[in-house]
Amino acid sequence: MQVETFSAMRQSIIDGLPDTARNLALQAVAAGTSPLEAVSDGFIPGIEAVGEQFAKGQMFLPDMMASAEAMRAAMAVLDTELRKQGINRPMAGVVVLGTTRGDIHEIGKQLVGTLLSANGFQVHDLGPDVPGETFAAKALELKADIVGVSALLTTTMRNQKTVIESLEKAGLRPQVKVMVGGAPVTRRWAEEIGADGYAKDAMSAVALARSLMDAKAQPRTTVSL
Amino acid sequence: MRPKLELLDQSLIERILDEAFQLIREPGVRVAPYAVELLRSAGASIDGDVARIPEALVRQALQTVPHVFFLYDRSGNPVVHYGGDDVHYDPGSSCLNMLDAETQQMRPAQSRDLVRLVQVTEMLPQFAAQSTAVVCDDVPAEIGDWYRLLLVLWYSDKPVVTGAFSASSLHTLLELLAIEAGGAETLRQRPRAVFDVCPSPPLNWSEFASQNMIDLARAGVLAEIVSMPQAGATAPVTLAGSIVQHAAECISGITIHQLACPGAPVVWGGAPAIFDMRTGTSPMGAIETTMLDLGCAQVGKSFGLPTHGYLVAGDGIRVDAQGASESGISAVLGALAGINMISGAGMLDFTGCHSIEKLVIDAESIASAQRLVQGIEPRAESLAVAMFAQTGLHGDFLKLKETRALFRSEQHFPSAVIDRGAHSIDDTRPDILARARRRIEELLSGYHQPEISSGCAQTLVDFARHEASKVSLQKLPSIDA
Numbered sequence: 091m092q093v094e095t096f097s098a099m100r101q102s103i104i105d106g107l108p109d110t111a112r113n114l115a116l117q118a119v120a121a122g123t124s125p126l127e128a129v130s131d132g133f134i135p136g137i138e139a140v141g142e143q144f145a146k147g148q149m150f151l152p153d154m155m156a157s158a159e160a161m162r163a164a165m166a167v168l169d170t171e172l173r174k175q176g177i178n179r180p181m182a183g184v185v186v187l188g189t190t191r192g193d194i195h196e197i198g199k200q201l202v203g204t205l206l207s208a209n210g211f212q213v214h215d216l217g218p219d220v221p222g223e224t225f226a227a228k229a230l231e232l233k234a235d236i237v238g239v240s241a242l243l244t245t246t247m248r249n250q251k252t253v254i255e256s257l258e259k260a261g262l263r264p265q266v267k268v269m270v271g272g273a274p275v276t277r278r279w280a281e282e283i284g285a286d287g288y289a290k291d292a293m294s295a296v297a298l299a300r301s302l303m304d305a306k307a308q309p310r311t312t313v314s315l
Numbered sequence: 316m317r318p319k320l321e322l323l324d325q326s327l328i329e330r331i332l333d334e335a336f337q338l339i340r341e342p343g344v345r346v347a348p349y350a351v352e353l354l355r356s357a358g359a360s361i362d363g364d365v366a367r368i369p370e371a372l373v374r375q376a377l378q379t380v381p382h383v384f385f386l387y388d389r390s391g392n393p394v395v396h397y398g399g400d401d402v403h404y405d406p407g408s409s410c411l412n413m414l415d416a417e418t419q420q421m422r423p424a425q426s427r428d429l430v431r432l433v434q435v436t437e438m439l440p441q442f443a444a445q446s447t448a449v450v451c452d453d454v455p456a457e458i459g460d461w462y463r464l465l466l467v468l469w470y471s472d473k474p475v476v477t478g479a480f481s482a483s484s485l486h487t488l489l490e491l492l493a494i495e496a497g498g499a500e501t502l503r504q505r506p507r508a509v510f511d512v513c514p515s516p517p518l519n520w521s522e523f524a525s526q527n528m529i530d531l532a533r534a535g536v537l538a539e540i541v542s543m544p545q546a547g548a549t550a551p552v553t554l555a556g557s558i559v560q561h562a563a564e565c566i567s568g569i570t571i572h573q574l575a576c577p578g579a580p581v582v583w584g585g586a587p588a589i590f591d592m593r594t595g596t597s598p599m600g601a602i603e604t605t606m607l608d609l610g611c612a613q614v615g616k617s618f619g620l621p622t623h624g625y626l627v628a629g630d631g632i633r634v635d636a637q638g639a640s641e642s643g644i645s646a647v648l649g650a651l652a653g654i655n656m657i658s659g660a661g662m663l664d665f666t667g668c669h670s671i672e673k674l675v676i677d678a679e680s681i682a683s684a685q686r687l688v689q690g691i692e693p694r695a696e697s698l699a700v701a702m703f704a705q706t707g708l709h710g711d712f713l714k715l716k717e718t719r720a721l722f723r724s725e726q727h728f729p730s731a732v733i734d735r736g737a738h739s740i741d742d743t744r745p746d747i748l749a750r751a752r753r754r755i756e757e758l759l760s761g762y763h764q765p766e767i768s769s770g771c772a773q774t775l776v777d778f779a780r781h782e783a784s785k786v787s788l789q790k791l792p793s794i795d796a
Contacts, residue, residue, distance in 0.1 A: 150592035152547070194515055197548055198595050244411045244667050245480070248456065273596045274411075274667045278421065291595065 096132040103136025106156025108163035115167035141293035158204035183235040188216035193246035201292040222256030241272040251283040267302040320651035335562035343367040347522035376573035386474035387505040397621035400653025403443035407662035414670035424449035426793035438758040478511040482526035503535035516549035532579035539582040548590035583615030584623025599628035600641025628659035643680040650684035672751040686727040
């Protein structure tokens, strides 16, 4: 029975059905299923399958968006239940996300945020058009492990550098890893501005965030996925 | 007959405009405070930063907007005709990166790159106008917009497609142009530059864009609306839906512009693109991107307005067959659509990178497109019979005087970038990159710096030094003065 439920959870994410995912989460809670198991054995395998299919070119961004929405719906139920039961979901790291100053685009960044959350990161999304000082202030407040800076335009991409400068100015750079992304961003650009990593898409961003967490104690190198 | 390509039938244009007019009423258009009073006092309903613009107000603006105007060269000759189906090309604008001539690797663009690009463009008749093609990494960002315009004015006689990076810096660019023109009134009478102004999709005339539109209208300097819907991301996924959004952004922008100064010149332009659902990029070389450009321009033409589009750009990061294919197709289709100004040549990497080698290759595609729109003409009373009367069935047409008299007008002769020397198989013949490099050197060897009167040159330099000193820049990069 539980195997079937987990399978349905997985499929609800793959199919991008928020209502179904939410109902399955509610049913699991009502049936006394461990919320942690529902997350790890039901929903996360779904989002991982989506990531794999996306990487193979079998799913596309609108599919990813729908799957991320379904994941959010399920997690809203299960996170509430986890809190109620006093259980802490193992936290992969604290991430502050935002789109750089002058840039109002946030589709890609939202996708990254959703996938990071689904994979156990605590994500604080500052939204679009965010000045460097705001990134630094939030990173300081939350003791962030990672700051993720998105830019869609070549003209606003330059402001990713100012975020790094703001973190440096605030004395946060040694403990905060910076990852950058967005359509015009390249590994070379990431290296040039002194970012710690660059991800070409949302799924790669999750893997990048994990490797940055692993590398936190290691000497600085730019990671690219 | 001039060949022409249209993708929209009349009924679809009417539906597009009907929905565009609906959109600017509901949900309306986000505008900056700078534009709010203009719109409110003209009858638009304002709710916070959202303006709901009635159709009548747009129709009134469309009555005053000019249908024809020119861009002038340094000597005051009208060389770009905005209006009708005349087609002109300029290199793409505002790349951050350059494909290094030697390594063919991307690196941040420098002022010397812009100078070289301007010099090559100056020598290519395919380009009626220059553009402020790159953002120079060796120039402080705060003065990056006017400084690149200074470099173009310094090294070229041609008109310029440019743009400001902020609301306030526009005035510095206008001052530079006024110095070069001999005063603000001369600039107004014979503008040498057109300014791209980009609304933010969807339906957002930001503070920067609103202010630029209004200030340009009041200065009487050409504004070019560059609406950039990304189909599926920041605009409806359907091409028709994105064209509706583009039209809504243009008509709302024209309304703001004409309210600021009725009769001021403005271009119906854009850089629409699809949003690639696999990569999240905006491929400029996609056929659907070209279709969007053509559709958007056709809607502007339905009002009789001058048009602009973003074509002849590629998405790869190499000077290769992909880039040539993408740019060649869109150069031809843009010409067939009669788009007045087509920006984008030389660009790679989704408009992120410029390549001078690609620019000279694109110039060959453009030359072919320019030949194409000249069409097939009769040239003489007899099409063939008179020539057959002379040669009979011998078929010796090469000797005919008609052949000698007419072949130059019938055939376009490409530069040596195009390899037509295939008389024998020869492995030592250079590839296209080598031919492009050779062409660049040939063009540069014939380049002469424009003659700027010493008084004007000194005033430009003094002005530039004064402005540069505000950001502690002591030496003007790539200006020998």
